[in-house]
Every structure is written in structure tokens, then in C-alpha cells.
Amino acid sequence: MATALAKAADTDASVEHAARIDHVSKSFAGPAGQQLVLDDITLDVAPGEFVTLLGASGCGKSTLLNLVAGLDKPSAGSITTDGRPALMFQEHALFPWLTAGKNIELALKLRGVPKAERRERAEELLELVRLKGAYGKRVHELSGGMRQRVAMARALAQDSKLLLMDEPFAALDAITRDVLHDELTRIWRETGVSVLFVTHNVREAVRLAQRVVLLSSRPGRIAREWTVGIPQPRRIEDTAVAELSREITEELRGEIRRHGQH
Amino acid sequence: MASTETTAVKDGNDLDGVEAGLDALETVQTSRTPLRETLTRKVLPPVTAIVLVLVVWQLLVWAEVAPEYKLPSPSDVWGEVRESWLQGTLFDYIWTSVSRGLLGFLMALAIGTPLGLVVARVRFVRAAIGPILSGLQSLPSVAWVAPAVLWLGLNNSMMYAVILLGAVPSIANGLVSGVDQVPPLFLRAGRTLGATGLKGTWHIVMPAALPGYLAGLKQGWAFSWRSLMAAEIIASHPDLGVGLGQLLENGRNNSSMAMVFFAILLILVVGIAIELLIFSPLERWVLRSRGLLARS
Numbered sequence: 104m105a106t107a108l109a110k111a112a113d114t115d116a117s118v119e120h121a122a123r124i125d126h127v128s129k130s131f132a133g134p135a136g137q138q139l140v141l142d143d144i145t146l147d148v149a150p151g152e153f154v155t156l157l158g159a160s161g162c163g164k165s166t167l168l169n170l171v172a173g174l175d176k177p178s179a180g181s182i183t184t185d186g187r188p189a190l191m192f193q194e195h196a197l198f199p200w201l202t203a204g205k206n207i208e209l210a211l212k213l214r215g216v217p218k219a220e221r222r223e224r225a226e227e228l229l230e231l232v233r234l235k236g237a238y239g240k241r242v243h244e245l246s247g248g249m250r251q252r253v254a255m256a257r258a259l260a261q262d263s264k265l266l267l268m269d270e271p272f273a274a275l276d277a278i279t280r281d282v283l284h285d286e287l288t289r290i291w292r293e294t295g296v297s298v299l300f301v302t303h304n305v306r307e308a309v310r311l312a313q314r315v316v317l318l319s320s321r322p323g324r325i326a327r328e329w330t331v332g333i334p335q336p337r338r339i340e341d342t343a344v345a346e347l348s349r350e351i352t353e354e355l356r357g358e359i360r361r362h363g364q365h
Numbered sequence: 366m367a368s369t370e371t372t373a374v375k376d377g378n379d380l381d382g383v384e385a386g387l388d389a390l391e392t393v394q395t396s397r398t399p400l401r402e403t404l405t406r407k408v409l410p411p412v413t414a415i416v417l418v419l420v421v422w423q424l425l426v427w428a429e430v431a432p433e434y435k436l437p438s439p440s441d442v443w444g445e446v447r448e449s450w451l452q453g454t455l456f457d458y459i460w461t462s463v464s465r466g467l468l469g470f471l472m473a474l475a476i477g478t479p480l481g482l483v484v485a486r487v488r489f490v491r492a493a494i495g496p497i498l499s500g501l502q503s504l505p506s507v508a509w510v511a512p513a514v515l516w517l518g519l520n521n522s523m524m525y526a527v528i529l530l531g532a533v534p535s536i537a538n539g540l541v542s543g544v545d546q547v548p549p550l551f552l553r554a555g556r557t558l559g560a561t562g563l564k565g566t567w568h569i570v571m572p573a574a575l576p577g578y579l580a581g582l583k584q585g586w587a588f589s590w591r592s593l594m595a596a597e598i599i600a601s602h603p604d605l606g607v608g609l610g611q612l613l614e615n616g617r618n619n620s621s622m623a624m625v626f627f628a629i630l631l632i633l634v635v636g637i638a639i640e641l642l643i644f645s646p647l648e649r650w651v652l653r654s655r656g657l658l659a660r661s
Contacts, residue, residue, distance in 0.1 A: 187559065190554075196550050198551065198554075213568070214558075214559060244656070248388070261559075278387065282380060289380075
């Protein structure tokens, strides 16, 4: 376990950024011609950094994440990442024809881990998300929170420098979400992976991130950025978290209000 | 190890307990149904239905709604079953047809699967032959018997040709609709894991499309069996041996309604047996392992 984690935590010093998003724009063909969704986004994620992208619906935050994941191409600008990033979705996206363990092993297999090592590595990753013993469980036998933890283990199995998360806890109940915030913070610190986390939940953004980036809507532009200096471990009900959340919420409301005016 | 241990313990103690509690509360419990319940729920209803049919049949015979050469009694048909059992021909009839049907089905499987995959995944091929493939499905395969006899003669190849023309479109179409119904999320997840191209097809698309594919196989078998019976009834030749289709035709030629009923019964029983012994368990296993089988 220790060796595996140490390996993941060992970030390459020669690479400056886990992700570099450079003047990226994206437009889609809509009913009224080309519709600009993302407008000139420039954002760097440093190795080991935890950044949340915050915005109301229609700000193109999921689109941006898809671009970084390489699932789509930007209309303008460029994106460079240090290797292929791992991606976690709002839905667990686990394959129901495989057990929890085999889902993780598939990720290992696809990145070329030899067969002999896969089982052991999968067990290690399950232990990392505190699901020791869930190896043989089918997806439908797991609770919502457990599924997202297996999905997290599968994403970590890719051994990427960058973990992209697209509102991964939005469909969970508040208590489970709270527990998973703690888990994610712990895993992030243990593995040293960089995280780009998309959410529309201000408190979640402040609870987790070192840096919160607010996107405006239609088209998505970077409106403002906050560095979160509150020491970890934080709790979502901490006064400092609440205060910063209030400030950011005000800003977010201002952004949304502008859309009602014209 | 030391550094990770300390952080895990620091914010772990409390978290561990909460998490274990949540996991226990939300985990779905599954259990198997006891044997007695299976018997009363699954076996009793069909047995009752069969008994009812036999009773009505016997009543109709007693009421003499039709002369005996048109409506044989259940005991006459049973007599045919007994006789062919005693003569040892019963299993020959069945095996002649079933071996043909299964071999033809396996060939249809070997052709229909890659065909379906190509139609589903390659846009040009889909546009080119997709509509024809679904059209062929609605063409009664008995229509192929005449050209098959003319092309290939009265032999086993002709039987297999008719089976293939009946079953391949079903199997291919089942796979196509199975692939079409794969949730896009699985494809995206697969791509981020590095499953693209053939790897994506093998690791993601095929297993995800398995339920639709199985439905296609089931229908493919039904079509194989039907096509074969049509071929056996129409094309008979001493070299071909007596299958169930020929048995039916022999019954007609001998004006033996009991033999005709006997043949129809066997055709039906074989169809049901293959369904119950092969396809149902396969389908249930796939659906259950994915949590898609609702427990009533």
C-alpha cells in the first residue's frame, strides 16, 4: 500500500502544470447559428493542486471538463495535460456486468498493468476508499455512496496526474456527501493527485478546494477567483467556510442576476 | 506508510464509523426464493393450463364436434408417442431436426454477430444494408425454400441455407438494437479509461449490448426452428432422414391425424425445451448479475 501511494504522490518536477487551459473557446451549432458556450478561458492547475470550478447552470463547466478530458475538441485555444486525465461523473458510470473489483481491474488492464499485479492493486485501491471486502460485490449491491467510492478507486486506478470530477456527489444525500468530502480530501492528500472539481454547490467548492474559480454563464467566462486559505481538515459547517461561501454566493447571484436584465 | 497512517487515523476514527453505518444502512439485501415457492409460483400455473387444455380436448372428442379422422382423441395421440418410443424412433425424429436446427443456429450466430457489429458501428454499412436487414426479418423464411431447393438441391445444405436466411437477420438486428441502447455514459467512461476502437468494442460495447443481443439470439433460434420446419415439410427426400417436419408431412400423406398431432406436439415441445433449458437461464443470469431482474 505504501509503495503504491508513494508512487502516485511522486509528481514530476519537470512538468509545471497538471493542466494548462490556454485561451480556450468552445461554440456549438445551435438553432440561432453558432452559440458560444465558453469564451476565452485561461486556467492552470498546478501539480497536486485542488481547484473547483463553480458556476450556475449553462456556464459550460461540464463542457470545459469534457474538453480537458479530451472527449471533445476546443473551437479555439489549446489544452495541455500531463498524461491522460481520469474523469469521474455525476453518475457512478460503473459497468454493471463487472464486479466492483473487476471494474477497477479493467482500468488497470487498459493502461497496461500486467495481469498478475491487477488483483492486488485493485484490492489496495478498494482499501484506499475504505471498501475492503467489496471486491466481489456487484454494482447494484452497493449503496450510492459506495458506488461513487468504487468509481473514485477506478479513476485512481488510471494513475493519472489529474483527476477531473463532474459534480460527482450531486446525486447523493447530504450525510453521504459530507462523508465523501472527507474521503476525497484524505485521498487527495495521500495520493498528491491534482483535482479539477466542477460543482454548482458553493459550500462544497469552499469545503474542498485550495482555489475556487467562478464562471459566468452564457458564455462561460472566468468571473473571479478565490484562494481558500482555511486549513484542512475543514468541515462544511465551519464558520470560515460559511463566511467565504456567503461572499462567493453574493458574487454568483450577481452573475445570475445580470442574465435577467437583458 | 507512517505518514499515511497518521492522517488516516486523525480524521479517520469518526469517519470510519459513520461510513460503515451508512454502508450497512444502504446496502441492498438479496436472498434466494425457497424451492416450495418456486414450485407453486412457476410450475403449478403451466401444469394447470396443460391439464385444462387436455380436459377441454377430451370433452370436445366426447361431444363428437368433429369426426375422428379430423379430431383424434388425446389417447390416440398418446398411442403414437408410445409406439414411436417402443420402436425407438422417437429420439431419431427429434435428434434429426434438433441437430440440424442447432448446427444451423450456430452458423447463423457466427455470421450474424460480426454482421450486426459492423452494421451497428460503421455508419456507411448501416445506411447501406440496415433497412434491408430489418426488412428481411419480416420476410417469412418459407419463401426461401423454393430458391434454396433450386440452387442447392434436396440436401442438408439447402436446409442450412433456409435456416441462415431466417436466423441471421434476427441475430444481427438484435445486436444492432443492443448496441444502440448502450447508455452513452458507458461509452464516455470507457473512452476516459482508454477503451477506444476495438478495445472499446470488446470491453464496453459488447458486454453492454449483451441483453439486447440475447433477445436477438432467442428470436434467432425461434426463426431457425420455424425455417427448418418449413424446409422439412416442403422438401422431403429419402436421403434426408425423417425429422419432425417430415413426420408431419408423412402423417398428412397417410391421412393419420393422430400422427400429425404427434408431430406438432413434438415441434412445440422441442421449441419450449430449448427456450427453457438454454435461453431463459442465460437471460436470467445476465439480468440478475446486473440487478435488472425485478423480484416480484
